[in-house]
Amino acid sequence: MAVVSTxxxxxxxAPSITPLKRPRSVSVxxxxxxxxxxxADLLARNPDNFVVDALTGYRNVTLLAKQAIDLKAKFAxxxxxxxYAELKDLLAGTGVEAAAGELAVIEAxxxxxxxxVAAIVGTAGLKPTLEGARRGALVALANKExxxxxxxxxxxxxxRGGATLIPVDSEHSAIFQVFDFxxxxxxxxxxxxxxxxxxxxxxxxxxxxxxxxxxxxxxxWDMGAKISVDSASMMNKGLEMIEAFHLFPVxxxxxxxLVHPQSVIxxxxxxxxxxVLAQLGAPDMRTPIAYALAWPNRMDAPSPKLSLAEIGxxxxxxxxxxxxxxxxxxxxxxxxxxxAPTVMNAANxxxxxxxxxxxxxxxxxxxxxxxxLERLPAPELQSLDDVFALDSxxxxxxxxxxxxxx
Numbered sequence: 001m002a003v004v005s006t007x008x009x010x011x012x013x014a015p016s017i018t019p020l021k022r023p024r025s026v027s028v029x030x031x032x033x034x035x036x037x038x039x040a041d042l043l044a045r046n047p048d049n050f051v052v053d054a055l056t057g058y059r060n061v062t063l064l065a066k067q068a069i070d071l072k073a074k075f076a077x078x079x080x081x082x083x084y085a086e087l088k089d090l091l092a093g094t095g096v097e098a099a100a101g102e103l104a105v106i107e108a109x110x111x112x113x114x115x116x117v118a119a120i121v122g123t124a125g126l127k128p129t130l131e132g133a134r135r136g137a138l139v140a141l142a143n144k145e146x147x148x149x150x151x152x153x154x155x156x157x158x159x160r161g162g163a164t165l166i167p168v169d170s171e172h173s174a175i176f177q178v179f180d181f182x183x184x185x186x187x188x189x190x191x192x193x194x195x196x197x198x199x200x201x202x203x204x205x206x207x208x209x210x211x212x213x214x215x216x217x218x219x220x221w222d223m224g225a226k227i228s229v230d231s232a233s234m235m236n237k238g239l240e241m242i243e244a245f246h247l248f249p250v251x252x253x254x255x256x257x258l259v260h261p262q263s264v265i266x267x268x269x270x271x272x273x274x275x276v277l278a279q280l281g282a283p284d285m286r287t288p289i290a291y292a293l294a295w296p297n298r299m300d301a302p303s304p305k306l307s308l309a310e311i312g313x314x315x316x317x318x319x320x321x322x323x324x325x326x327x328x329x330x331x332x333x334x335x336x337x338x339x340a341p342t343v344m345n346a347a348n349x350x351x352x353x354x355x356x357x358x359x360x361x362x363x364x365x366x367x368x369x370x371x372x373l374e375r376l377p378a379p380e381l382q383s384l385d386d387v388f389a390l391d392s393x394x395x396x397x398x399x400x401x402x403x404x405x406x
Contacts, residue, residue: 025053026293027108029128030119032057032064034224035142035168038285039117040067042293042301049299054108056120056128059083065090075111077104079124106131115293117168118143121226122349123391126150130384133163140292142168144239145349149342150387151246165247166292171240172247173288174266174279184249191268192240193260194319195283197232199362200261204323210362212355229352230326233365234319238330242341245334252334257327259317264306282306325366329373339378339390346394347372347401354402364405371401 026043030036036057043050054075057064061083068076068091077099078087084100091098099107109116109128116132117140118125125143130150132139134157141147146154158165167173171192180186198217199207216228230236241255258268263283270276281287284303293299321328326348333340351368354360360368372394381387 023049023051024115024293025051025113026115026117027054027111027113027132028052028117028119029056029105029109029125030058030117030121030143031055031067032060033119033121034227035119035285035289036117037063039119039289039293040071042286042290042299043071045302046299050293053113054111056105056108058120058124061087061090065096068096069094075099075108077101077108079105102127110135114138115140117289117292118146119168121145121224123149123346123388126384126387130154130157133157133165134161136162138164138166138292138295140166140168140289142289144169144236144243145345147243147246148239148345149391150381150384151242151341153381153384153387155246166295167243167247168285168288168292169240169243170281170283170285170288171267172244173291175244175248175269177279177291178269178277179248180269180271181249186271186273187250187254188270188272189254189256190244190248190250191256191258191270192237192244193258193263193265193267194234194237195231195263196259196261196317196319197234197236199232199323200259202323204363207323208361208363212358215355215362225356226349226352229355229365230348232362233326234324235326235330235348235365235369237319238327238333239345241330242334252331255334257319259319260314262311262314264308264311264314280306280308326369329366329369333373336378338380339386340373342381342387342390343373343376343378343394344369346391347398350395350398351402360402360405364402367405368398368401372398375401 028036028039052071052073055068055073056077058079061078075097081101088098106128109131116137118129119142123145126146129146167176175190215232216225237257244255245252265278265280268276268278282304286301287303290299290301319327333344347369351365355365
C-alpha cells in the first residue's frame with residue numbers, strides 16, 4: 001500500500017486497491033472530538049462491517065467510557081492521567097481495558113487494527129499517528145498538524161511502513177476522489193474550497209471586536225473550537241494547503257484556494273485539457289469519514305442527500321488576503337519550506353488558545369504568528385526530535401508575543 005505524496009515515485013503514487021479483510025478492525029484517536037464522534041456514529045451504524053479495537057480521548061472521560069461500552073471496544077485511553085481512576089470505575093465489569101497518559105495513546109495506535117482514524121487535534125496527534133504509519137495501518141488522517149509540522153517525516157514513515165494514507169478532511173477527500181494518480185502529468189492544479197467562515201463579510205474593524213463565541217459559530221460545519229477559530233481566520237485553509245502539498249504530487253504554486261460559501265463543492269482538480277473535476281456533497285463530515293473507512297469501496301452514510309435544485313445557486317469569490325492574512329502566512333510558510341510550517345502551526349495553536357481564553361483579540365492571532373515567523377529561523381527538519389524542539393521554541397516565543405499584545 002502507498003501514501004499519495006509529493007515524495008513518492010510514479011509507481012508509488014497510485015494508491016493500492018487491495019481491500020482490507022472484513023469485518024475491519026478500527027481504532028479511533030480523538031474519539032470524543034467532533035470527527036471522533038462522527039466516526040463513532042458510523043461505526044455504531046455498521047456493526048457487521050467494523051469491530052472497534054481502541055478509542056482515545058483527551059478529558060471527556062464520561063463520553064469516552066460510553067463510546068467504549070456502546071461500541072464494544074477492547075481498549076480505552078484517556079490522555080489526561082488524572083482521570084484514569086474515573087475511567088477505570090466507569091468501565092468496571094464491562095471487559096474494556098482502561099489506560100491513561102501519552103504513552104497509552106501511542107500504545108492504542110500501535111495495536112493491530114486495520115484502520116487507524118487519526119483525529120487528535122494539534123501536534124498532540126503527531127506521535128500516535130506516526131506509530132500507526134510505522135506498523136502499516138490504513139491511516140484515515142483528520143489531523144492536519146501531522147503533515148503541516150512533519151510532512152516529509154510522516155510521508156517517509158508511511159512509505160517505510162507500507163501504510164496507506166487516506167485523507168478525511170472534506171477538501172482532501174474530494175481531491176483524492178477525483179485526482180488521476182496514474183496520469184498525474186495531466187493535472188494542472190488543485191483548488192481547495194473554503195466556506196469563508198463566520199466572518200467572511202465582516203470588515204477589519206468589525207473583526208477586531210469579534211469574540212470567541214462568535215468565532216466558533218461556523219455557518220456550515222459542526223467543528224471543535226480550535227478548528228472553528230482557524231476557519232474564521234482562514235488559517236484552516238492555509239493548513240490544508242500545506243497538507244495538500246504533502247498528500248498530492250503537485251507543486252506548491254499549483255494549489256489554489258477559492259471561497260465557496262455554500263460548502264457544496266468540496267474541492268476541484270483542473271486538468272491541462274481544460275476539464276475540471278469536482279466532488280460535491282452536503283456539508284457533513286460523515287461522508288469523507290465513510291469514504292475512508294470503506295475505501296476502496298463505498299458504504300452507506302446517513303449524510304443528507306444533495307439537491308442542487310433546492311440549493312439553486314452556487315457562488316465563488318477570491319479570498320481576501322488583507323482581511324485574512326493567515327492564508328498569506330500559510331502560503332509563505334509552504335513556499336519557504338523547512339521548519340517554517342512547523343513554526344507557523346505552533347504559533348497559531350498558542351495564539352488561538354490565547355484568543356479562546358480572551359487574552360488577545362481575533363486579529364491578534366495572525367499578528368502573533370507573523371511575529372514568531374519573523375523572529376525564529378526555520379531550518380530543515382531531520383527527525384521527530386527536531387520537529388518537537390522547533391515546535392517548543394515557537395510556542396515559547398508565541399507566548400511572549402501574545403502577552404505583549406495590547
